[in-house]
Amino acid sequence: MDTLALEAKSGKSDGAAAPAPSKPRPKPPKKARRIVYFEVEILHIKTREKLLLLDKVEPTATILDIKSLFHKSNPQWYPARQALCLDPKGKPLRDEDILQELPVGTTATFYFKDLGSQMTWGTVFLIECIGPLVIYLLFYFRLPLIYTPKYEFTASKHLVVHIACMCHSFHYGKRILETLFVHRFSHGTMPMRNIFKNGSYYWCSAAWMAYYINHPLYTPPYYGEKQVKAALGIFLFCQLGSLSIHMALRNLKLSGTKVKKIPYPTKNPFTWIFALVSCPNYTYELGSWIGFTLMTQCVPVLFFTAVGFIQMTIWAKGKHRSYLKEFKEYPTLRSPILPFIL
Numbered sequence: 001m002d003t004l005a006l007e008a009k010s011g012k013s014d015g016a017a018a019p020a021p022s023k024p025r026p027k028p029p030k031k032a033r034r035i036v037y038f039e040v041e042i043l044h045i046k047t048r049e050k051l052l053l054l055d056k057v058e059p060t061a062t063i064l065d066i067k068s069l070f071h072k073s074n075p076q077w078y079p080a081r082q083a084l085c086l087d088p089k090g091k092p093l094r095d096e097d098i099l100q101e102l103p104v105g106t107t108a109t110f111y112f113k114d115l116g117s118q119m120t121w122g123t124v125f126l127i128e129c130i131g132p133l134v135i136y137l138l139f140y141f142r143l144p145l146i147y148t149p150k151y152e153f154t155a156s157k158h159l160v161v162h163i164a165c166m167c168h169s170f171h172y173g174k175r176i177l178e179t180l181f182v183h184r185f186s187h188g189t190m191p192m193r194n195i196f197k198n199g200s201y202y203w204c205s206a207a208w209m210a211y212y213i214n215h216p217l218y219t220p221p222y223y224g225e226k227q228v229k230a231a232l233g234i235f236l237f238c239q240l241g242s243l244s245i246h247m248a249l250r251n252l253k254l255s256g257t258k259v260k261k262i263p264y265p266t267k268n269p270f271t272w273i274f275a276l277v278s279c280p281n282y283t284y285e286l287g288s289w290i291g292f293t294l295m296t297q298c299v300p301v302l303f304f305t306a307v308g309f310i311q312m313t314i315w316a317k318g319k320h321r322s323y324l325k326e327f328k329e330y331p332t333l334r335s336p337i338l339p340f341i342l
């Protein structure tokens with residue numbers, strides 16, 4: 001800035017003709033705020049070996065940014081399989097956590113855990129559902145090599161067998177569509193090993209129950225048409241309930257966000273069970289398979305229902321605990337999966 005402009009501004013002059021009004025004075029640059037950079041070190045959670053030291057990390061860097069930098073120096077550990085914790089026994093930090101908002105000094109120490117090979121939730125869901133859908137139909141159409149040759153491509157004479165096939169296909173078709181269009185997963189991935197655990201559970205169970213239900217010597221349920229109709233009613237009621245809960249859970253989360261909220265009953269009567277249960281989608285799933293068990297009166301279906309009930313109860317209790325921990329105002333009347341019971 002020239003002196004003249006300064007004098008013009010301050011009104012002082014040396015007697016010379018007052019200078020023509022100068023252009024408006026450019027504002028002085030704001031005092032540049034000093035950025036406090038962080039130093040970040042990453043230690044292996046078990047060996048405490050220093051795997052990486054990053055200096056001059058922007059305070060606004062997210063955990064995902066740090067995972068990406070770590071991935072650059074360790075290509076075998078892509079971000080999805082990295083868990084970074086502040087405490088070796090603590091919960092992994094979320095990708096969207098911001099460095100300057102964490103309880104760390106200017107040197108942040110993170111403990112790295114390799115979560116192992118990962119697979120997206122959607123892929124696991126699709127694989128675990130497409131299998132049973134196809135496998136059941138192989139038995140329903142009695143493809144060669146399943147039953148004795150004289151029954152190849154024959155149809156069962158029992159109406160319940162055809163209804164069971166429609167219900168089984170409807171259930172897995174619904175889950176595939178929910179995976180594609182309804183669920184908003186906050187976990188990007190899950191352990192690859194899940195596909196083997198879930199796959200064996202679903203694919204083997206589907207083959208096991210389909211073999212007996214579609215067997216030429218299969219006998220319909222003891223109470224005949226009445227039992228089948230009642231069971232079908234339970235199945236369809238619970239399928240509608242499960243879909244309603246999934247839609248309600250979807251609406252709890254804006255697309256692209258991961259924030260969980262307390263689910264509450266909506267205008268849809270199928271969601272009123274939220275008043276009593278934390279994970280009613282599991283309750284309805286259990287009800288669906290109880291209906292299918294009554295409809296077919298088949299031991300493999302009972303086995304599948306029992307294993308699923310155990311797994312869902314374990315998860316429901318975990319989710320219920322995290323709701324109580326995260327939300328102080330969480331309704332105390334609710335139970336994890338069965339109203340007033342479990």
Ligand SMILES: CCCCCCCCCCCCCCC/C=C/C(=O)SCCNC(=O)CCNC(=O)[C@H](O)C(C)(C)COP(=O)(O)OP(=O)(O)OC[C@H]1O[C@@H](n2cnc3c(N)ncnc32)[C@H](O)[C@@H]1OP(=O)(O)O
Nearest residue numbers: 083115116189190191194197198200201204205208307311
């Ligand atoms: C002929 C008949 C045949 C029958 C076959 C035989 C069957 C045998 C029985 C098999 C039973 C199988 C039952 C399966 C039923 C499943 C049915 C479904 O369809 S479920 C729908 C699909 N959903 C899933 O598969 C969800 C799976 N979820 C999970 O695995 C976990 O939620 C999770 C590992 C993704 C995350 O765990 P979570 O508890 O939610 O979070 P935490 O942070 O508390 O983690 C606990 C623990 O896991 C580690 N972890 C977390 N995330 C991951 C990850 N992405 N990859 C690997 N590991 C992860 C975390 O570090 C913690 O470890 P820890 O050592 O305890 O600190």
Ligand SMILES: NC(=O)C1=CN([C@@H]2O[C@H](COP(=O)(O)OP(=O)(O)OC[C@H]3O[C@@H](n4cnc5c(N)ncnc54)[C@H](OP(=O)(O)O)[C@@H]3O)[C@@H](O)[C@H]2O)C=CC1
Nearest residue numbers: 183184185186187249252253260261263281282285308312
């Ligand atoms: N037959 C069987 O043995 C079993 C069947 N299943 C079936 O699979 C379905 C899905 O299982 P699972 O993934 O464990 O079900 P979850 O209830 O964990 O998840 C269903 C969807 O709802 C979202 N969600 C859950 N709670 C909330 C919340 N409070 N706020 C916002 N979003 C939420 C989840 O997102 P997020 O990723 O953030 O959790 C996910 O996208 C079950 O409903 C059931 O029908 C499940 C287990 C066993």
